[in-house]
Amino acid sequence: MHDLETSFGYQIRRLQLEVDRGARQALVSFDMTPARVTALLVISARSGCTQTALGEALSINRASAMKMVNLLEAKQLVLREAAADPRAHALVLTPKGNELLDHLVEVLRKVDDVMLASLTADARQQLVANIRQLAACNGRGVN
Amino acid sequence: MHDLETSFGYQIRRLQLEVDRGARQALVSFDMTPARVTALLVISARSGCTQTALGEALSINRASAMKMVNLLEAKQLVLREAAADPRAHALVLTPKGNELLDHLVEVLRKVDDVMLASLTADARQQLVANIRQLAACNGRGVN
DNA sequence: TATTGTTATACTCTATAACTATA
DNA sequence: TATAGTTATAGAGTATAACAATA
Numbered sequence: 001m002h003d004l005e006t007s008f009g010y011q012i013r014r015l016q017l018e019v020d021r022g023a024r025q026a027l028v029s030f031d032m033t034p035a036r037v038t039a040l041l042v043i044s045a046r047s048g049c050t051q052t053a054l055g056e057a058l059s060i061n062r063a064s065a066m067k068m069v070n071l072l073e074a075k076q077l078v079l080r081e082a083a084a085d086p087r088a089h090a091l092v093l094t095p096k097g098n099e100l101l102d103h104l105v106e107v108l109r110k111v112d113d114v115m116l117a118s119l120t121a122d123a124r125q126q127l128v129a130n131i132r133q134l135a136a137c138n139g140r141g142v143n
Numbered sequence: 144m145h146d147l148e149t150s151f152g153y154q155i156r157r158l159q160l161e162v163d164r165g166a167r168q169a170l171v172s173f174d175m176t177p178a179r180v181t182a183l184l185v186i187s188a189r190s191g192c193t194q195t196a197l198g199e200a201l202s203i204n205r206a207s208a209m210k211m212v213n214l215l216e217a218k219q220l221v222l223r224e225a226a227a228d229p230r231a232h233a234l235v236l237t238p239k240g241n242e243l244l245d246h247l248v249e250v251l252r253k254v255d256d257v258m259l260a261s262l263t264a265d266a267r268q269q270l271v272a273n274i275r276q277l278a279a280c281n282g283r284g285v286n
Numbered sequence: 287t288a289t290t291g292t293t294a295t296a297c298t299c300t301a302t303a304a305c306t307a308t309a
Numbered sequence: 310t311a312t313a314g315t316t317a318t319a320g321a322g323t324a325t326a327a328c329a330a331t332a
Contacts, residue, residue: 008255011274061302115281207322
């Protein structure tokens with residue numbers, strides 16, 4: 001038998017499936033997904049970034065990032081502005097995109113609250129801190 | 144601006160992307176994926192379970208579970224045995240499946256070790272415990 | 287009637303490769 | 310020559326809907 005209880009990879013995979021399910025459910029009425037919200041967050045944090053940079057932050061390639069931008073542009077949440085390099089686009093949020101992002105961040109924070117309800121305030125804070133440190137140490141994020 | 148540092152959903156999404164990338168990389172030479180290993184784990188823990196039960200444990204539907212079993216069967220890792228209910232199949236690991244699973248669990252544990260290297264032993268233990276509790280409270284797993 | 291497995295089909299997300307226009 | 314964006318195509322994973330056999 002395998003001790004799945006102490007397996008980090010297995011447990012975090014289970015948890016992430018649930019986190020994803022909850023977030024997806026909360027976003028479906030907005031025709032949005034966790035990945036789309038993350039894209040808005042990246043563009044908000046790095047206003048004027050290129051599509052290639054967006055793709056790197058989302059861990060997807062240029063072609064996939066372009067599809068994402070096409071979708072968000074069609075929803076009038078993101079604009080492709082002229083960049084210093086005429087080959088590139090400078091991605092910015094529209095006022096509508098900013099407004100929606102503000103709202104969705106609130107929505108997702110409430111989903112988090114439900115998810116974390118079984119933890120004490122202390123445990124919760126420490127958990128987020130640990131997760132943040134691991135993500136920062138091991139991957140590349142918005143910052 | 145949005146305080147992503149304290150956003151549980153955002154941070155765990157980032158972390159899970161990295162965990163998934165690391166695991167996927169470690170498994171690619173075996174032509175396996177995290178989801179396939181999880182399927183083996185489920186069948187190992189619930190030997191004789193049906194395809195529908197496997198799908199529920201993996202949070203996918205019957206049709207998708209069937210594709211997974213087809214694949215694992217083609218790799219001679221899983222067998223469909225006759226069940227008490229003649230409509231159903233009883234899923235069991237082959238000796239080859241058991242052997243591979245044992246090995247892959249070891250491989251993935253080493254990936255975890257690298258991932259968690261920046262945490263103290265205490266923090267690490269507490270993190271896994273917290274994650275396990277959240278997954279157990281919010282979702283359904285193998286148990 | 288409800289359920290198990292199955293099949294066919296379609297959708298989403300992602301990747302690869304090749305093209306264009308600039309640098 | 311290298312890079313940003315684009316396009317076309319393909320693959321993996323999942324979902325839905327309908328069907329057969331059995332409960």
